[in-house]
Amino acid sequence: MALTGYINERDRAAPTEADISSLNKNDIPGFERRFAGKWNKDAHNLSDIMLVTGVLSPLPLLFSNTEDYFTLGVMYLETYALAGGGMALSKGSVTRYRPLAYGDKAPLSEKLGHDTKRSFFSGHAALTASGLIFSASVFSDYYPDSKYKSAIWTTAITGSIATGLLRIEAGKHFPSDVITGLAWGGAVGYLIPRLHRKDRDFILFPFANSEQQGISFIKYF
Numbered sequence: 224m225a226l227t228g229y230i231n232e233r234d235r236a237a238p239t240e241a242d243i244s245s246l247n248k249n250d251i252p253g254f255e256r257r258f259a260g261k262w263n264k265d266a267h268n269l270s271d272i273m274l275v276t277g278v279l280s281p282l283p284l285l286f287s288n289t290e291d292y293f294t295l296g297v298m299y300l301e302t303y304a305l306a307g308g309g310m311a312l313s314k315g316s317v318t319r320y321r322p323l324a325y326g327d328k329a330p331l332s333e334k335l336g337h338d339t340k341r342s343f344f345s346g347h348a349a350l351t352a353s354g355l356i357f358s359a360s361v362f363s364d365y366y367p368d369s370k371y372k373s374a375i376w377t378t379a380i381t382g383s384i385a386t387g388l389l390r391i392e393a394g395k396h397f398p399s400d401v402i403t404g405l406a407w408g409g410a411v412g413y414l415i416p417r418l419h420r421k422d423r424d425f426i427l428f429p430f431a432n433s434e435q436q437g438i439s440f441i442k443y444f
Contacts, residue, residue, distance in 0.1 A: 232316075238324070238340060243335070260394070261326075261391070262326075262328035267389075269389055294419075302411055302412055303353065319400075344407065359379035383408070387405050
């Protein structure tokens with residue numbers, strides 16, 4: 224997925240000053256138009272901290288479950304690879320200017336980078352959500368009767384949403400970028416542990432042929 228995204232965008236040129244000047248926020252869907260031109264460096268820096276926190280959140284589970292640390296580690300690598308692969312594929316396949324490219328709040332140097340055209344979807348939201356939801360899901364499986372389970376799920380969901388809101392405030396993403404990122408990352412973080420459970424009653428597997436590709440879902444009754 225990541226390789227396909229890279230191939231799709233390898234010839235994509237960075238925006239020029241003329242490209243930036245020609246942007247018109249009226250071309251943005253109405254419900255997201257008011258977010259065009261946002262820029263907040265502090266929100267951007269804080270979202271980076273949230274990203275690191277989310278990505279590293281499974282580590283305590285690995286260290287506290289010494290017998291299963293290898294299994295948990297592989298599961299999280301799968302989660303991170305799938306969440307990151309989907310993000311890379313999307314960014315490489317969809318050209319969308321970040322909100323900061325509009326207006327005059329962000330410095331020109333920030334607008335002229337290749338990354339300016341990679342708004343869809345939010346990698347920070349996807350990776351943070353995948354890590355936090357993965358941690359909450361695995362914790363619930365190992366400690367189903369823990370009094371901390373509700374607090375951990377609340378923290379995971381709140382932290383994921385907060386990261387998305389920070390990305391919007393920073394001018395890095397529109398709401399639809401963040402919503403998609405949260406949905407993708409959250410789904411991956413929840414489903415990977417579920418797929419590894421011995422008592423699961425469904426399977427997911429990818430398929431591809433000359434006409435179509437996708438993911439099949441089979442549920443056992």
